Structure formats: C-alpha cells, structure tokens
Amino acid sequence: MDTEAVRSFVRAAELGQLQHAAGELGVTQQAVSKRIATLERELEVRLFTRTARGVELTLDGQAFLPHARSIVTGVDRAVAAVRPGSRALRIDVLGLRTAQAVVLHDYWRAHSEIDLDVVTLKVNDPRAAVAAVEAGEIDASFRTVTDPATLPGAVHMIHAFDSPLELLVGPRHPLASARTLTPPQLRRHRIWVPGIAPRSEWAEFYDQLSAAFDLRIDAAGPNFGNEVLFDTLADSPDVATLVGARDRYIWPTNYDLRRIPIANPTLAYPISLILPRTNPHPGLRGIVDHFRGLAPVPEPTWLPSWAVHPSRRDGDIARGTAVT
Structure with a gap:
C-alpha cells in the first residue's frame, strides 16, 4: 500500500477538498486525485463522493479513516526514529556510573534542552559497537578500537578525554x-x-x-x-x-x-568516541566541543600505546571534522 496515497486520503478527508490537500502536500490536485483513485482500486471500495463543495467520505471511507490516520502516524514516527536531528541522540556508554556517563550527564545538565537517549550495549568486543554505529542503531559509542586501521570506512574514532x-x-x-x-x-x-x-x-x-x-x-x-x-x-x-x-x-x-x-x-585510560564519518547526529557537535573544556590530566601521564598518536598530540580533536 502506497503510504503517500494514504496520507493524501487523510488530508483530503480532513480538509474536504482535493485542492487544499494538494496545497498542503506540495503536489498537484491531479496527483492527489490519482493517488486516491489508486488506493480505491487497491481496496476495491469508493472512499469519497464528489459534491459541489468538494469531497465527502463514503461509509467505507469513514471506516477506513481512523486506520489510515494510524498508518500515517506510524510512518512519521518510523522516519523520525532514524533521521538525525529529528529524534533523540543515542549514545552508548560502558556503564551508567562510568566516566563516560558522568561527563555526558554533566553536559546534559548544562544543555537539558537536548533530547538524549543514553544506552549501554551489552557487548565487550568494541567491533560490535562499531557495527551498531555503522548500522545506525546508535549515533555514537564511547568505545575504543585499539587498531583504528581496522575500522570500516563509514565510521571514525575521535579522542574524547583521558x-x-x-x-x-x-x-x-x-x-x-x-x-x-x-x-x-x-x-x-x-x-x-x-x-x-x-x-x-x-x-x-x-x-x-x-x-x-x-x-x-x-x-x-x-x-x-x-x-x-x-x-x-x-x-x-x-x-x-x-x-x-x-x-x-x-x-x-x-x-x-x-x-x-x-x-x-x-595512569590514564584514554576514552574515545566512535561516530559516523558522514552525516552524524547534529547533537554530537556540542558534546565534542564539551570535551575540549575538560581539565587536562596531571602531567606526567602514562597512556597505552594506541593513545600516542600525532593527531592526539597536536590537539586536533576535529578528529571532529565530521561534526562541525
């Protein structure tokens, strides 16, 4: 079933005129008429009768309308659930009492207008977290792949804080x-x-x-x-x-x-953030900026070998170019 045809039916039923429905949907009146005709053929019923003032629902149209509204609402929610910027920012942390969660909570307290969804993936292998970011199941993960060369091209890893x-x-x-x-x-x-x-x-x-x-x-x-x-x-x-x-x-x-x-x-544990290389969630930008303002670790510092990298030493947390 064509969901845009269902959407056209709902707006026409609510507005009573195909022309007004077409104006709201940004299409021609002819396009709305064709969509509804296709929907009627698929359902094998008449949904509207024409009147001098526009269109009125038939009995079948009245029966179909509440279900059609549910279909449109469900589609809109499904799209919003996966479209960056129109849904909550989903970030994976190792645990709700870890440094990652604490720093994230500090940021949220100062920016409580952000719709944030904190999750804890029950995985130990960071490659599973990488796969979740790549698939769009989460927007970012506080995990580290100690050999960045093994990361798939669709994601990258930035240094967050120590x-x-x-x-x-x-x-x-x-x-x-x-x-x-x-x-x-x-x-x-x-x-x-x-x-x-x-x-x-x-x-x-x-x-x-x-x-x-x-x-x-x-x-x-x-x-x-x-x-x-x-x-x-x-x-x-x-x-x-x-x-x-x-x-x-x-x-x-x-x-x-x-x-x-x-x-x-x-002794310091380096914490990284894994995120998409392109089209990251807009909410990540402020969080990455927040990392820059954290107090540095007291020197001298010991870090594991994978944390010693030129991009880290020159302060290039853009590393964050994908979120600017």
Missing part, C-alpha cells in the same frame, strides 16, 4: 592511609579487576599497564558486579582495585573505602 585512575582500597589495606601513590608503590599488591573480557579494549589496557609497571593485575573469577567487589574490598587487608577518577560509585559509609590518586606518572 580518565585518570585511582586505587580503591578498604580501611585495612596497607596503602589505605596514603594521600597519593606512585605506580612503583603498587607493585606486589593484588589489584583485582574481575572478569576482564578477552579482546576487549580494557583487556589490552591492563596488559600494557601491568607490563609497563610490573603490576599484579588479577582478573580471576567472574564479574558479579560492583556491590560484590566493594564488599570484598571493605573486608580485605590485601585486595585493591582501580577506578576512574570521574567514575561515580556508591557504597555503604561503614565500608570506609578510600580512593587514592596515582601520580608521577598519572
């Missing part, structure tokens, strides 16, 4: 009283990061981090969630974990967990 890491420990841990720590002070301490997914960007990050500073990163056991991790830290005299300085976590006050900054060098 997230400094902190050591999170319970009150009985030997480092609990420290105000700051250096990476060498973390050696020989068990840093528990359960459930590191193979082939994920964070698996490669922790591999490089442990090799660079001879750290004991323990990924043993499944990830049962932050609550179980915090329970373990609160009771343990020797287990610690790493969290982002901007990550927003909540635990019972009696746990007395301590977040300790790491410096000289600052």
